[in-house]
Amino acid sequence: MRIAVIGGGAAGIGAAGAAKGIDPSAEVVVYTADTDVAYSPCGIPYVHGREIESFERLFLATKEQYVNTGIDVRYETTVTAIDPAAHQVTVAGHGEASYDRLIIAAGWNYAPVNVPGADLDGIYEVKYIRKAMEWDKRLDSCKSAVIVEAGLIALEMVAALVHRGIKVTVVDEASWPMADVIDPDIIEPVRQSWQDAGVDMQWGNRVTAFVGDGSVSSVATEQGDIEADLVIIGTHKVPNNPLAAAAGLKIGATGGLIVDSRMRTSDPDIYAAGDCTEIPHGLTNIPLQGLSGSHAYAQGKTAGTNAAGGRRDYRPVFVPWGLLAGEWMIGGVSFGETLATALGAKHVVGKAQGITRARYYPGVKPIIVKLVAEPGTLRLMGAQMVGGEGIKERADFLAMAVRVGLSVEELATMENVYSPAIGALNEPISVAAQNLLAAL
Ligand SMILES: Cc1cc2nc3c(=O)[nH]c(=O)nc-3n(C[C@H](O)[C@H](O)[C@H](O)COP(=O)(O)OP(=O)(O)OC[C@H]3O[C@@H](n4cnc5c(N)ncnc54)[C@H](O)[C@@H]3O)c2cc1C
Numbered sequence: 001m002r003i004a005v006i007g008g009g010a011a012g013i014g015a016a017g018a019a020k021g022i023d024p025s026a027e028v029v030v031y032t033a034d035t036d037v038a039y040s041p042c043g044i045p046y047v048h049g050r051e052i053e054s055f056e057r058l059f060l061a062t063k064e065q066y067v068n069t070g071i072d073v074r075y076e077t078t079v080t081a082i083d084p085a086a087h088q089v090t091v092a093g094h095g096e097a098s099y100d101r102l103i104i105a106a107g108w109n110y111a112p113v114n115v116p117g118a119d120l121d122g123i124y125e126v127k128y129i130r131k132a133m134e135w136d137k138r139l140d141s142c143k144s145a146v147i148v149e150a151g152l153i154a155l156e157m158v159a160a161l162v163h164r165g166i167k168v169t170v171v172d173e174a175s176w177p178m179a180d181v182i183d184p185d186i187i188e189p190v191r192q193s194w195q196d197a198g199v200d201m202q203w204g205n206r207v208t209a210f211v212g213d214g215s216v217s218s219v220a221t222e223q224g225d226i227e228a229d230l231v232i233i234g235t236h237k238v239p240n241n242p243l244a245a246a247a248g249l250k251i252g253a254t255g256g257l258i259v260d261s262r263m264r265t266s267d268p269d270i271y272a273a274g275d276c277t278e279i280p281h282g283l284t285n286i287p288l289q290g291l292s293g294s295h296a297y298a299q300g301k302t303a304g305t306n307a308a309g310g311r312r313d314y315r316p317v318f319v320p321w322g323l324l325a326g327e328w329m330i331g332g333v334s335f336g337e338t339l340a341t342a343l344g345a346k347h348v349v350g351k352a353q354g355i356t357r358a359r360y361y362p363g364v365k366p367i368i369v370k371l372v373a374e375p376g377t378l379r380l381m382g383a384q385m386v387g388g389e390g391i392k393e394r395a396d397f398l399a400m401a402v403r404v405g406l407s408v409e410e411l412a413t414m415e416n417v418y419s420p421a422i423g424a425l426n427e428p429i430s431v432a433a434q435n436l437l438a439a440l
Contacts, residue, residue, distance in 0.1 A: 001026040002098065003307050004089055006079045006243070007105035008032030009041075010293045011274025014300025015103045015307070016071045022308035028071050031091060033078045035130050038066065042293055044132045045153065048139060049160030055133050082247035084267045101269050101307040104244055104257065105300060108275035108290055111235040113148055117210030122217075123231040126153055138230070142166050145230040146219040148207050150177035152323060154234025155190070159326040161232075162197050169200040169226050171207055171219070180236070181321075183336040186370060186384045190325045197326070200226075237290035239276045252278045254289035261313040263303035271307045273299035282316035282403060283334060283381060284343065291319060320399035322391045331391040333399040334382030340372050347372050347381060350408060350436020354428030356390045358420035365389050369428040371398075371408055371436055378407040378437075383429075394429060408433040 003019045005012045008030050016030050030037065038061040046052045066073050074091075081090040082104075088096045110125050112118070124135050144167040147154050154170070155177060161168045170177070176184045176191060194201060202223060209220040210231060219226045239256045250258045250266035256278030263271045274296035278287040295317065305312040322331025340347040350371045357364040365388020372382040383398045385391050401411065412434045416427035 001100050001308065003028045003101045003103065003304075004097065004099035005030045005103045005105060005304075006082075006089070007107055007274070007276075008034055008037035008073060008075075009105060009107050009274060010296040011107070011276075011300035011303070012103070012105035013037055014297040015105055015271070015273055015304035016073075016300075017069070018301040018304030018310075018312075019103075019308040020069060020071055020304075022305050022310040024070070026308055029097070030071060030073045031077045031079050031089070032073065032075060034128060035076055037073055037075075038062075039129050040293075041127060041129065044126055044129065045156035045160045047132070048126075048136055048157065049163040051163075055129055055136070058129060079243065082243055082270075084247055084249070084270060087269065099269075101271065103300075103303050103307055104249075104265070104270065104272040104276060105274045105296075105303075106240045106243065106276045107296075108237040109240050110233045111238045113207060113233060113235060115207055115209050117212065117216065120210050120212050121215040122212065122229060123210060123233065125233045126157060139164050139166065142230045144169070144226075144228045145232060146171060146207075146226050146228040147232045147234050148172075148219075149234045149236070150174075151234045151236055152178060152181075152321075154232060155325045156323060157232050157234065158194060158199060159324070162194075162199065162326070166230070167198070167200075169202060169219075169228070170194075171202045171205050171221055171226070173204065173206050175203050177325075179338070181336075181339070182330065182332065183338045183370065183384050186330060186332075186336065186368065186386045189386050190328045190330060193326050193328060202226075237275055239278070239289055241276050244272070244276070252287050252289075254278045254287050256287065256289035258287075261315070262306040262311075263299055263314055264306065271303035273303040279314070280316040281334070282318045284345070285316070286343075288317065288319065291317065292321060295319075318399045318402045320395035322385075322395045327388070328386055329389060329391040330384075330386045331395040332382065332384040333395050334402050335372065336370065336382055336384040337372055340381065345381070346375050348375050348378075348436060348440065349373075350432045350434075350439065352428050352431035352435050354426060354431055355424045356388060357422060358418075358424055361420040364424075367391075367428050369394070369432040371411070371429070371432045373408045373436060378409055380406050380408060380411065390423075398429070408436050412437055
C-alpha cells in the first residue's frame with residue numbers, strides 16, 4: 001500500500017500519522033512545499049507579540065522524529081499535477097510517482113488583494129514559520145503598519161503589533177472586526193480596547209493600491225492615503241485547489257473539495273482533509289470552508305485512517321472557536337445573531353453579563369454570553385462570548401450542546417461548578433438562558 005499525501009500542515013500530518021497507525025507496513029510519503037512540518041503556525045502571532053520568546057518553541061517534533069515514525073516527508077517538494085486514472089502525481093524535479101491512495105491536504109491561502117502594487121516588498125502574509133522568522137526581524141525597525149481586513153489571524157496580529165510599539169491602521173470594508181462571524185455587540189470591547197491603544201480603525205474603507213518604490217511606503221484607500229512601511233494581509237482563507245480542480249475532482253460552492261463522511265472525494269482512491277475541503281454545518285447543512293487547525297487535524301486523521309483501510313467518520317461541524325484579541329477573549333459556536341439574520345433563520349436571543357470567578361477573588365473578569373435559539377423548540381442554535389477568561393471551555397461545551405440538541409430550558413437549569421478561584425455562583429451561560437426565557 002503506497003499512500004501519498006499532498007501537504008504537511010495539520011491535515012497532512014494528521015493523515016500521515018493515522019495511516020501509518022492503521023497500516024504500519026504502508027509506505028506513507030508526505031510531499032510538502034514548505035521547509036518544515038510539525039510546527040504550530042497558530043503560535044506565530046504570539047512570537048511576533050513577544051508573548052512567546054522564540055519561534056523554536058513552536059516546533060512540535062524534529063525531522064528525525066518523523067524519520068523514526070516511518071513517515072517519508074519530502075520537504076520543499078511541490079506536486080504539480082494529479083492523474084487519477086494513472087494513480088500518479090507529478091512531483092516537481094522528480095517526475096511521476098505512483099500511489100494506491102492519495103490524500104490531498106493542500107490547505108489554504110489568503111484571498112488575494114487584487115490592487116496595483118500587490119507584488120511590492122513589505123507585504124506580509126502571516127503563515128509560514130521560516131518567513132515569520134525573517135519578518136520578525138523587520139518588525140524591529142517597523143514604525144507603521146496597515147492591516148488589510150480584520151480576519152481572525154489579523155486580530156491576533158493587531159495585538160502583536162501594538163505590543164511591539166508599531167502604529168497600526170486597520171482597513172476593512174465591513175463595519176466591525178470579523179464581521180462575517182461575530183456580532184457587533186460582542187466585538188465591541190475589543191474595538192474599544194483597540195481605540196484605547198491608539199489603533200486607527202477605518203471601517204467601511206477599501207484598499208485601492210499599495211504604493212512604493214520597490215518596498216511599500218503607503219497604502220492608497222478610497223478614503224485617502226495611509227503611510228506604512230508594512231502591510232499585513234488579513235483577508236479570509238481561500239481553499240488551495242488548483243491541482244484538484246485540474247484533476248477533475250468535484251469542487252463545491254465554497255471552492256472547497258467535496259468529501260463524504262469518510263473524507264473521500266469524488267474519486268474513490270483520493271481523500272482530502274483540512275482547509276482545502278468544505279464540510280456541512282451541523283444545523284443548516286450549508287457547506288463551510290476554512291475552519292481551524294483542530295478541524296484540519298481531525299479531518300486528516302479521518303482521511304488517513306480510511307485511506308489505509310480503517311474506518312472512521314467525520315461528522316458535520318458546529319465550529320467552536322475562540323481567540324485572544326489583546327486583553328479580551330472572544331469566541332463562539334455555530335452562528336450568532338448577525339449570521340442567523342443574514343441566513344434568514346428565525347431565532348430568539350438571550351444575553352447575560354457575568355463574572356468568571358467569585359466577585360471577591362483576585363483576577364475576576366467580566367464575561368458576556370449571548371445565546372441564539374430556535375423559536376418554539378428553544379433548541380440552542382449558537383452562541384457568542386466575550387470576556388477576560390473561560391471562553392474556550394464554554395465554546396467547547398456549547399458546541400456539544402448544539403450538537404446534541406439541548407434547549408435553552410435545559411441550559412437555564414444546568415448545574416455548574418462554583419469555586420471562588422475558578423467559577424462564580426451564577427454560570428453566565430445559565431443566566432443568559434434564563435434571560436431568554438424571561439424575555440419570551
Ligand atoms: C498565523 C496562523 C494562526 C493560526 N491560528 C490558529 C488557531 O489559533 N487555532 C487553530 O485551530 N488554527 C489556527 N491556524 C490554522 C489554520 O487556520 C488552518 O486551519 C490550518 O493551517 C489548516 O491546516 P491544513 O493542513 O488544512 O492547511 P495548511 O496549514 O495550509 O497546510 C497546507 C500545506 O500544503 C502544502 N502544499 C500546498 N500545495 C502543495 C503542493 N502542490 N505540493 C506540496 N505541498 C503543498 C503547503 O506548503 C502547506 O504546508 C492558524 C494558522 C496560521 C497561519
